[in-house]
Each structure stands twice: as structure tokens, then as C-alpha cells.
Amino acid sequence: MTLTDNAARTDARAETPGPAPAPAKAPRPKPVPERAVLGRFPRAVRILGYAFALAIGLLYVLPFVLQIANSFKTDADASANPLALWPTTPSTAAYQRLFGIADAGESVPFLRWLTNSFVVTTLVTAGRVLFDSMAGYALARLRFRGRGMLNVFVLAVMAVPGIVLLIPKFLVLNSFYMFDSYSGMVIPLLVDAAGIFIMKQFFEQLPREVEEAARIDGAGTFRTFWSVVLPMARPALITLTILSFQGSWNEFTHFLVATQSEQYETLTTGLARFVAGGLGGGNQYPLKLAAAALATIPVAILFFVFQRHFVRGANAGSVKE
Structure with a gap:
């Protein structure tokens, strides 16, 4: 094999195109943070929105809070102050009667x-x-x-x-x-x-x-x-x-x-x-x-x-x- 043949082969290899490069993946769009979305609104509007959501939440929670508060009251206290969020004289008599611990009154099954x-x-x-x-x-x-x-x-x-x-x-x-x-x-x-x-x-x-x-x-x-x-x-x-x-x-x-x-x-x-x-x-x-x-x-x-x-x-x- 002569020097001329080696040079020809080297030139042929150089001219042969290699594998095409893989296409670059498109970057995924980054999720917009919640704070960035909320930040588009004026601060006063955001405060009013939070206050409104809080008021609606309290409106739904209030009956359950009153239910639990009245369950720890006496009959007289519940009748006199049904909307009070704290019993005047806290009592567990209702729960004791439900579970048969207290015998006062007719038994509850x-x-x-x-x-x-x-x-x-x-x-x-x-x-x-x-x-x-x-x-x-x-x-x-x-x-x-x-x-x-x-x-x-x-x-x-x-x-x-x-x-x-x-x-x-x-x-x-x-x-x-x-x-x-x-x-x-x-x-x-x-x-x-x-x-x-x-x-x-x-x-x-x-x-x-x-x-x-x-x-x-x-x-x-x-x-x-x-x-x-x-x-x-x-x-x-x-x-x-x-x-x-x-x-x-x-x-x-x-x-x-x-x-x-x-x-x-x-x-x-x-x-x-x-x-x-x-x-x-x-x-x-x-x-x-x-x-x-x-x-x-x-x-x-x-x-x-x-x-x-x-x-x-x-x-x-x-x-x-």
C-alpha cells in the first residue's frame, strides 16, 4: 500500500458525513408560581379577596363551633345563651349520658x-x-x-x-x-x-x-x-x-x-x-x-x-x- 493510497483513504473518511446531531429538546415552560399570579392584582384587591374568603369560611364553620360549644353547656345555659362560644359552666354531662356513664334522666341508646x-x-x-x-x-x-x-x-x-x-x-x-x-x-x-x-x-x-x-x-x-x-x-x-x-x-x-x-x-x-x-x-x-x-x-x-x-x-x- 503506497503513501498516495493512504492519503486518499484519509481524505475519503474526512469527507464522509457523520451522524446528524440530535435535535435539542425544547425547554419545558416553567410553572408560574401562585404568588406571581396573585401579584398581578393590586394589594388592596388581594386583601379584600382574602378577607372575603375568610368571612365565608368562618360563616360555614360557625354552626359547627356553636354545636360543640353548646354540647358542653348545661340545659339552662344552652337555653339562655345559645350563641355563646364558651359555656358559662363547662360540663361533660351530655357526653357522659350518651355513653351510659351518667344515669341522670332517661337512658339514650x-x-x-x-x-x-x-x-x-x-x-x-x-x-x-x-x-x-x-x-x-x-x-x-x-x-x-x-x-x-x-x-x-x-x-x-x-x-x-x-x-x-x-x-x-x-x-x-x-x-x-x-x-x-x-x-x-x-x-x-x-x-x-x-x-x-x-x-x-x-x-x-x-x-x-x-x-x-x-x-x-x-x-x-x-x-x-x-x-x-x-x-x-x-x-x-x-x-x-x-x-x-x-x-x-x-x-x-x-x-x-x-x-x-x-x-x-x-x-x-x-x-x-x-x-x-x-x-x-x-x-x-x-x-x-x-x-x-x-x-x-x-x-x-x-x-x-x-x-x-x-x-x-x-x-x-x-x-x-
Whole structure:
């Protein structure tokens, strides 16, 4: 090989174009800080906005503060100063009577109400999460005759006021010998049209590629739903759990037409009879407000613990493009 050939090869290599450089990625726009957005308004406008928001917040909180304050008052103090934010003579007699510690006056079956509410709410919440998710997945993914009509029926049920169904509900429970029983309290509430709609809308947003990959691996419809799709629906399931727990815990009209005996009273029906004056004379404001305050605690705890899990996008990153 001569010196001339080596020079020619060197020149050819130099003339050969190399790989094109990768295009530079466009910089992502930086999120505008909240303070920068608020800073566009004059300071006086911002102060008025904060003051208005604070006033609205205090307006909503005031009834709960008065409720708790009056629950620690005596009957005479609550009747004389119902709007006082601090009791003249603080007393826990109302709470002691609710839990059976004090024997003054007629006994209040608060623990029985609480137990019935917990039992019924737990069963109804578990049933709604299971059946609503199954029905929502069937309407979102399965193809069968009458599917469109079922979607219309679900929306139609959501549009019907619950008060209209009270008499038909009583007649059905009485015909099936479920009136005044736990089965009559639980079974009609196990499925909810709103829950089916929520789960259906969420399942329709999930990528189909994940389900197709599961079917290629040999998974059936139920296995795909239970092992693949349901874990991806965690935000919707948590939302459905909170709504189901709150709805069944605060349910009143259904229990009113489904039960008659005092042994099946829940917190809502028991408190309604209590407020109507079924437990002795006098206004008994502290006792009634203490029972109402205790009834709101479970729902408040559940909401504040899981509020950040309310429905949001959960399919980000599930399928790589």
C-alpha cells in the first residue's frame, strides 16, 4: 500500500458525513408560581379577596363551633345563651349520658345506634365498591346487546328523586319479607347508579393496551378486571368508598321506610326521634348537639385522610410510548 493510497483513504473518511446531531429538546415552560399570579392584582384587591374568603369560611364553620360549644353547656345555659362560644359552666354531662356513664334522666341508646350505623355502613360500602366497579367495567369494556339501553337506565335512575321511590320501596320490602330487618336495610343499598357511572367513566379513560396484553398472556375477563384493571382504578375506588360511606352513614329516608323497631335504629333515625322529643321533656340541647357532633366524626376523619386521593389521572406512565 503506497503513501498516495493512504492519503486518499484519509481524505475519503474526512469527507464522509457523520451522524446528524440530535435535535435539542425544547425547554419545558416553567410553572408560574401562585404568588406571581396573585401579584398581578393590586394589594388592596388581594386583601379584600382574602378577607372575603375568610368571612365565608368562618360563616360555614360557625354552626359547627356553636354545636360543640353548646354540647358542653348545661340545659339552662344552652337555653339562655345559645350563641355563646364558651359555656358559662363547662360540663361533660351530655357526653357522659350518651355513653351510659351518667344515669341522670332517661337512658339514650347511643351505642346501639352507633353499632347499627357501623354495621350497615360497612356492609353497604363494601358492596357498592365491589358491585359498582364490576358493573362500571362491564358497561365500559364489554360489548353485548342492550348495553346502550343499560347506560340510559343508569342515567335515568340518577335523575329520579329518591323521595319518589319511598312507597314502592316499602311495598317491595314488605312483599319479600325484608321489612324491619338488617337485610332490608342493606341489600337495597348495595348498588348505586352514581357509583356505576363514576367507575364507568374512569374505566373508559384507562388504556386498552394493558388489558390486551393481559389477554395475550391468557387472562380471562374477570382475571383482567380483578388483577390488572382494578389496581389501576385506586383513585376512583377511594372516591367511591368515601361517597358510599358518607351516603350510607347519613342515609335516613331508606331506613325510615325499611325499619320500625327501635333495635334497628341507626344514628340518623335515632337522632331524628331524639330531636322530635322522644326522650323525656325539656329541650335537651346539649345532649342532642353532642350526639350530632359525635355522628359527624367518622365521616370527617375518612374525608380528611383520603381527600388527596379524590379522582385524578392515574394512568400516567402505565403505557410507555
